[in-house]
Amino acid sequence: MSDKALEVLHNTFGFTAFRGQQEPVIRRVLAGGDALVLMPTGGGKSLCYQVPALIRPGTAVVVSPLIALMEDQVRSLNQLGVRVGCLNSAMPVQDQMQTEEDLVRGELDLLYVAPERLLMPRMMAILEQITVALFAIDEAHCVSQWGHDFRPEYLQLAVLGQRFPGVPRVALTATADRRTRKEIIERLALNQAESFVGSFDRPNIFYRISQKRQAKQQLHAFILKDHPGESGIVYCISRKKVEELSEWLNNHGIRALPYHAGMSPETRSRNQHLFHNEEGLIMVATVAFGMGVDKPDVRFVAHMDLPRSIEAYYQETGRAGRDGLPATAWLAYGLQDVIILGQMLSQSSADVSVRNVEKQKLESMLAFCEISGCRRQALLAYFDEALDEPCGHCDLCAEPVVTWDATDAARKALSNVYRTGQRYGVTHLVDVLMGRENARVKQLGHGQLSTFGIGRDLSQKQWRSVYRQLVARGFLNVIEEHGGLQLSGTSRPLLRGDEVLMLRRDRYEVQEARETRDSIGKVVEVHPEDEPLWDALREVRRELAKAQGIPPYMIFHDSTLLEMIRRRPASLSEMEQVSGVGQRKLLAYGDEFLTVLRVFEGSSVSVDQTEDALV
CATH class of the missing domain: 3.40.50.300 (P-loop containing nucleotide triphosphate hydrolases)
Structure with a gap:
């Protein structure tokens, strides 16, 4: 298996080694087993079904939720010489019929199809006539009714296991917490699936x-x-x-x-x-x-x-x-x-249980924004992944946040919410604290409250920050219907003075962060002496793409061009060793890029690359 899979990986996709969980997933699918695959965006999920599709007999059927997404996949695979097609409602009827004929004749390695189309009786009947290599269910989180990308059609895909027993199914997503993973397995009837959870970290x-x-x-x-x-x-x-x-x-x-x-x-x-x-x-x-x-x-x-x-x-x-x-x-x-x-959540027609879960998720998002430690550590912890040391590659690592003892200010803010009746929004609450005798304050009689004017030591901006952070810390709740604030059950110790509260100083200005990026792997910079070659390679890529009406990245990714600068291949055999250059692209474009490289032959090779380009 390994030799065949590596051969396909190199000859078709232009890579020399698998990355992360790719190889064990491919081994599982080639053996006929089901799999649940979680990998970050850009982590190489597609190869987990594309490589087996080119090895197993028959046609791999890929469920894709969006027409634009499947069309991009088809165009990219066409560039690699893969026999691929798609079926969607935007295609002319004649093209749909031609694709179906190609499918029945066994002339497709992969077929991309929307879930609605796949589940039609006619489509299911066609699939029962052919050999299906595997089913790949992309963006599998769409099955989750807790998620914002929920697609009801995905709930019916469990039928694939019943109609096509023995055909491996692989569900793939880049986003799924523990609850969503469980839901994917249950709703797609993937009870025998092996789970492959890659790192959620995107260090770049x-x-x-x-x-x-x-x-x-x-x-x-x-x-x-x-x-x-x-x-x-x-x-x-x-x-x-x-x-x-x-x-x-x-x-x-x-x-x-x-x-x-x-x-x-x-x-x-x-x-x-x-x-x-x-x-x-x-x-x-x-x-x-x-x-x-x-x-x-x-x-x-x-x-x-x-x-x-x-x-x-x-x-x-x-x-x-x-x-x-x-x-x-x-x-x-x-x-x-x-x-x-x-x-918006309070006006939703969703069940109360769903709204409560969504409210918790919103509160977690706000709390994530208000942390004072490493962003990446907090983000990965949410997905049950530990990062032992701060990443050094987020705003709070590069520019540590300044905190201040806000205990007294927080007590004033909370007391003000209580004294005004626990129903008003931040603007009015700040007006009361700062002693502003505007029309509304006078109308409500809030100028007579004990909290009126006790907050003149802080600015309006600072008070708004205090209230925002009190909400984020759970000391205050937002009344969904009108946006007013009310005390939570956890506010009492702070009000009594039994608790010390440190809050963040807000930052608004954009600060330079580029100096921190060289500390992270996979960073590639073009030396000034190589910029003419970089521009020339991008220009030939742009012209080749324009002639075919495709995006430039479908010719070669930037990472492949950067590796050309680093390696300076002088022949087609050397060009074949560049990551991202498979046999089809070598024959189609190799000479064009070698011509550009020869023009710059002898110039400085000075691309700093701390890690090979990603698969």
């Missing part, structure tokens, strides 16, 4: 979270400082904010496109095509732009609002740096985000 991603003040300006400064001219995704909570921010960025010299469910399918498709095919574009989107993102050179993912859960945050930030090169996860948040998400 720098995590940066700051308090929201002037969010647009903060984002603009971050992009210009850390990622000028690079591709990125910016997530917003609403369609309106997507439209406004996209227009604002363009007016301020940054090329951006909007994407949300309220746009026409044609416009969404056009914008997604441009984002995938052009370099340096930024997509401003709601989370409707999600699983279909298969672009490896996204250099940053920014959140303009608090994500609903740590799972959502991890999955969305995971779309950055899929090629293993440096990337940033940036987030700006405030207490208002918590209030808005809480109100």
Whole structure:
């Protein structure tokens, strides 16, 4: 098995060794066993079913939830010379019929299909006529009713085990806590599956979270400082904010496109095509732009609002740096985000049990933002993975947060919530503490309270920070219906003075973080002397991609070009040793890139690469 699998890995995909859990998963599937696979985005999940698909007899059927995602996979595999097809509702009827004929004749190694299409009686009847090599259920977390990507059709996929006994099934996802893993196994009837849980760590991603003040300006400064001219995704909570921010960025010299469910399918498709095919574009989107993102050179993912859960945050930030090169996860948040998400949750038609779980997840996300220790340690701990030492590659490791004794301020803030009746929002509470005799304070008679004016020693910004952190620490609860604050059961010891409370000093400005990135493995930098060669390789890649109407990364990833600079192959046989250059791509593009390399022959070889490019 190992020799055959390694042969396929090298000849087809251009890699010389498996990574992490890939080899044991492939061994399990080749032996006919079921598997549950959890690997981070960019961790090589696809190879876990693509390699067995090229070894086992028959056609591998891959369940994929989005048309854009399966079309990208098909185009990428076509570049490798793999016999692959897909079936979806967006295809012309004639193309669908041709694909079905190819399938019946045994001319496809892999078939990508949406769950709705797979479960149609006609499709099931066709599959019963052929030899199915395996079933791969991609984005398997869609089966979880606790998740924000829930797809009801996924619940019916358990029928595959009944209709096709003996055909191995592999469920794959990048995001699943313990509860979701259990749900995947139960709902897909994968009781005999072996679980393969890879590390959730994405060491190439720098995590940066700051308090929201002037969010647009903060984002603009971050992009210009850390990622000028690079591709990125910016997530917003609403369609309106997507439209406004996209227009604002363009007016301020940054090329951006909007994407949300309220746009026409044609416009969404056009914008997604441009984002995938052009370099340096930024997509401003709601989370409707999600699983279909298969672009490896996204250099940053920014959140303009608090994500609903740590799972959502991890999955969305995971779309950055899929090629293993440096990337940033940036987030700006405030207490208002918590209030808005809480109100949306209270208006949900979901069961009370589901809403309670979602509320807990939101509270965990807020608490994650407010920590003072290593971000990566806290993130991995959420997924039951330990990191012994601080990562050194997040904002709180690079720039430790300053704390202050906020015990007295917190007691004033909590007492103020109690005295005003436990029903008002932060703006009014701060007005009372700061002694502001505005119309509302006078109307409610709150100028006569004992807490009126006792907080003049702190600024409005500081008081808002205190209230936000009291919510994050669980001393205050947000009333979902209107956003008011009320005391929690844990606030009494603090109010009595039995507890000392240290809070964070807020940071709003974007700070330089690049100097910390060289301390992490897999960082690749191009020496100034090699930049002309780097630009020339990217230009030939761009021209080859343009001629075929495909994204440049489908020719070669940036990591492959960087390895060409490091190795300086002088022949096709040497080029074949470059990670990411399989036989099909060697024959199709090898001479083009060798020509460029020969032009620069004899120039300095000075790419610093601390670890080989990722599989």
